[in-house]
Amino acid sequence: MYRYDEYDQAIVDARVEEFRDQCQRRLAGELSEDQFKPLRLMNGLYLQLHAYMLRVAVPYGTLNARQMRMLAHVARKYDRGYGHFTTRQNIQYNWIKLEDAADILAELATVEMHAIQTSGNCIRNISSDQFAGAAADEVTDPRPWAELLRQWSTFHPEFTYLPRKFKIAVIAADEDRAAMRLHDIGLQLIEQDGKLGARVYVGGGMGRTPMIAPLIRDFVGADELMSYLEACLRVYNRYGRRDNIYKARIKILLHEIGADEYRRQVEEEFRAVKQLGIDPPAAELKRISAMFAPPPFDAAAPDTVDRADPDFALWLDQNVKPHKQPGHAIVNISLKPIGGIPGDASAEQIDLMADLAERYSADELRVTHAQNIVLPHVRKADLYAVWQQLAETGLAEANLDLISDIIACPGLDYCALANARSIPLAQKIGQRFADAGRQRELGELKLKISGCINACGHHHAGHIGILGVDKKGTENYQLLLGGSGAEDVSLGRITGPGFDEDGVVDAIERVTDTYLQVREKGERFVDTYRRVGMQPFKEAIYG
Amino acid sequence: MRLVTGNDLPTGDVVWWAGGGWSRHIEDAVDAGDRAEAIAREEEAARRVNVPYVIEATATAEGPRPAHIKDRIRALGPTVRTDLTLKPADPNAGSWVI
Numbered sequence: 001m002y003r004y005d006e007y008d009q010a011i012v013d014a015r016v017e018e019f020r021d022q023c024q025r026r027l028a029g030e031l032s033e034d035q036f037k038p039l040r041l042m043n044g045l046y047l048q049l050h051a052y053m054l055r056v057a058v059p060y061g062t063l064n065a066r067q068m069r070m071l072a073h074v075a076r077k078y079d080r081g082y083g084h085f086t087t088r089q090n091i092q093y094n095w096i097k098l099e100d101a102a103d104i105l106a107e108l109a110t111v112e113m114h115a116i117q118t119s120g121n122c123i124r125n126i127s128s129d130q131f132a133g134a135a136a137d138e139v140t141d142p143r144p145w146a147e148l149l150r151q152w153s154t155f156h157p158e159f160t161y162l163p164r165k166f167k168i169a170v171i172a173a174d175e176d177r178a179a180m181r182l183h184d185i186g187l188q189l190i191e192q193d194g195k196l197g198a199r200v201y202v203g204g205g206m207g208r209t210p211m212i213a214p215l216i217r218d219f220v221g222a223d224e225l226m227s228y229l230e231a232c233l234r235v236y237n238r239y240g241r242r243d244n245i246y247k248a249r250i251k252i253l254l255h256e257i258g259a260d261e262y263r264r265q266v267e268e269e270f271r272a273v274k275q276l277g278i279d280p281p282a283a284e285l286k287r288i289s290a291m292f293a294p295p296p297f298d299a300a301a302p303d304t305v306d307r308a309d310p311d312f313a314l315w316l317d318q319n320v321k322p323h324k325q326p327g328h329a330i331v332n333i334s335l336k337p338i339g340g341i342p343g344d345a346s347a348e349q350i351d352l353m354a355d356l357a358e359r360y361s362a363d364e365l366r367v368t369h370a371q372n373i374v375l376p377h378v379r380k381a382d383l384y385a386v387w388q389q390l391a392e393t394g395l396a397e398a399n400l401d402l403i404s405d406i407i408a409c410p411g412l413d414y415c416a417l418a419n420a421r422s423i424p425l426a427q428k429i430g431q432r433f434a435d436a437g438r439q440r441e442l443g444e445l446k447l448k449i450s451g452c453i454n455a456c457g458h459h460h461a462g463h464i465g466i467l468g469v470d471k472k473g474t475e476n477y478q479l480l481l482g483g484s485g486a487e488d489v490s491l492g493r494i495t496g497p498g499f500d501e502d503g504v505v506d507a508i509e510r511v512t513d514t515y516l517q518v519r520e521k522g523e524r525f526v527d528t529y530r531r532v533g534m535q536p537f538k539e540a541i542y543g
Numbered sequence: 544m545r546l547v548t549g550n551d552l553p554t555g556d557v558v559w560w561a562g563g564g565w566s567r568h569i570e571d572a573v574d575a576g577d578r579a580e581a582i583a584r585e586e587e588a589a590r591r592v593n594v595p596y597v598i599e600a601t602a603t604a605e606g607p608r609p610a611h612i613k614d615r616i617r618a619l620g621p622t623v624r625t626d627l628t629l630k631p632a633d634p635n636a637g638s639w640v641i
Contacts, residue, residue: 027553029590047594049617051555080627095627099553341623412613413621421616423623473611 001064001364002147002291004112011154012109015116019043020102027099042122044115045101048416052096055118056108060128060146060170061089061367068354068365070111072347078104083350085335085343087407087458088167089127089367090118094414116154121162123153123233127169129177130366133292134376136324139191142172144289145198145225148280152226159233163240164248166233167205179369179485181213182206182461184250185232189222196222202232202262203254206455210491211251214259216266224270226279231269235262294325295362301327301379312387314436315398320383323376331361331375331386332368334397334405338434339427342408343371352393360386369458369485370407370446372400402439403447403512404430407458411451411468412475418451420468420475421501425449428505433512442512445525446484461485463526464511465492466504477504481511481537482529490526493534496542507541514540544574544602547583548614549595557617558592565592568629569618570606608639615640 004012019039026036040046044055056071063071071091075083078100079093086092096104108114117125126146133141149168153159159166169180172189180186186201197219204213220228236250239257254262303326307313321330333353336342345353353373357365360382361375368374378386390396399405406429409415411422426449433439448462452469459465465480476498483492499507512525514537519528529537547560551567558565559572560582566572575582575597583595599610609615619640620628630636 033587033594047550047555049613050557050620051550094621095555097554412616413623418613421622423621427623475612 001062002059002143002288008112009109012112012114012116015043015114016102016105016109019105023098023102038120040101041119042116043101043105044118045096045098046119046416048094049412049414051094052098052101053092053094053414054096054101054104054115055086055090055092056113056115057118057125058090058113058367059150060126060132060143061130061369062128062132062143063357063365063367064363065354065358065365067111067113068350068357070108070113072350072354074104074107075347075350082344082346084341084410085345085367085371085373087369087371087409087456088118088125089130089369090125091367094410119165121164121166122160123149123156123162123166123168126150126153127167127178127183127369129171129173130368130374131177131321131330131376132172132366133294134323134325134328134330135173135175136322137175138172138324140172140189140196141289141292142170142189143292144285145187145189145222146170147288147292148226148285149229152229152278159237162233162237163242164245164250166236166250168229174487176485176487176489177368179458179461179489181489182210182458182485183213185229186213187225190219192219198222198225200228200232203251203259205249205251206458206460207249208246208453208455209249209251210455210460211255212489212491213251214254216259216263223279223282224274227273227276228266228270230273230276230278231266234269234273235265239265295364295377297325297328297377298379299327301325302381303327305380305383309384311391311398312384315387315396316383318398318402318440319400325377327380329378329380329383331378331383332400333373333375333390333395334399335372335395336399336405336430337394337397338404338430340394340430341423342406342426345373349393349395352389352395356386356389370405372405398436399439401444401446403433403442403445403464404439405446406430407446407448407462409449409451409457411449411457415451415456417454418468419453419470420451420477422449422451422457422466422468425466425468425477425501425504428501429508432505432509441516443524445512447508448483458485459483460491461489462492463524463529464508469498471498475501477501479504479507479511479541481534482526484526488526490530495534495538510540511537544600544607545576545579546572546598546600546607546609547575547579547586547595548572548598548617549583549587549592552590552593555593559618560586560595569609572600572607574602574607605639612640
């Protein structure tokens, strides 16, 4: 894990005190809301439906137990005993008081955490593969690069007021677990002729205009990556549209000028930027990489697991993934209990996950973009003990990547931008498909719900996606099929007219019934959809 | 009827114009009529409320009911955490929102 140096700590501490002063001036009436709003947003503080909401950054989704316990402490002391893990691998609190905001940030700073880059038109928190450092299929651990990008992007003077927010994901495996091509910039670290570098995809995103990022460069050497990214951002910062918020993302720029022209401009800029010497010296990368060195694995750890307990065996098959180190495994903790709120965890559950990480997972946790938690380095011999403790706290739902492992934004229950509620719908779908056997029969089926067109619930990338809209003052839900945020990336298509809450649950059942009727051996839902197209599903839904 | 609503500045709590001041309970809200926008401006200028705005509502026997579901959820609390709403013990509170 990365540890702050004196500069990191000084920057974060200074930022807390600056924000404390800004809050005091706002409370004293010296700043208007119009003046204060951009300042609070730069510190992750939103004003939502019921109260202020604080979004805390979890850089590339990596946490240690001490940081996780701090998240539980904040939930308990300053909020209402819970937090909500988000699709950008962050956590947000829904009931924050302005008068507490600076104290919360000060407490977070004591464990090297902050809320910088969780809002505003800057480069947002860098996201990454939740299995980084543990996955057998990665060419390198992407987190040192994500950390470099964090340092490069934090308070970057040129990129603090971009035309619009900017999201970057870094992965290092062919399996895309981070929705990389649905980011403004997606980086896949690869090796070419023995040299480390990156494929660079630019111009992806969800929101009201979903686009899959095209490949802009098939290889840029790691020693020039920062310069290349600087060039990518510079072209966007200069030519991205500032006249229309709905056309301000880089995907629109690429769409308007074309990928070839954007690439040409970036290459031209790259030639100039390379002369500036902004790529970090090898020693700095080495210093950062050393902090992500693998933990001291137990080389004698047994590679077998006792599957005698059938409930444990179900969880093992669904939520535990292979680790690159023999005798170890990656544990996925589902935050999607049937009938629960996707991504929510109580302070007690957060504390328990911290305890488990400390005791069984080399003091590491990860937040996933699917709103779950990962213990990345667990000895197989400890899996049963981990499962037992998770089960006691309601965290052992064996549904990873199944239909009830639903991504859902906070929706109209919490969000000021939402048009419809997402969470009750997720709960109803979970309850309709609660039977574990039925879920496993359906197999991998990624269902994602957004309460508005901003797509925080990634509905475009769901095998089944749901978009909540406002239809003359009532909630209405559009259904989409065929999306994917993985390496087989695709955008879902709308089936037809929308439904009310119960209607969309019925429609999903008709869709899954149709899938079971027409699927061929080995096909996931999305594979069948791609083979047979929309028509059979449409007929089943609308008759 | 026309209500004025906003947030309490230090806490962020949802508040409703109750005639002589602000209340956290929509039952206390009063019809601001044609004065609604002026009240919002004056109260914000006096720093007694944050980001106020005017909504339409219906007068009912139980009190004002906002026309839009978003404001009904603001008035009560999240429909998925009834324990955190202003009426955690009222089993009918949810149906008031929907």
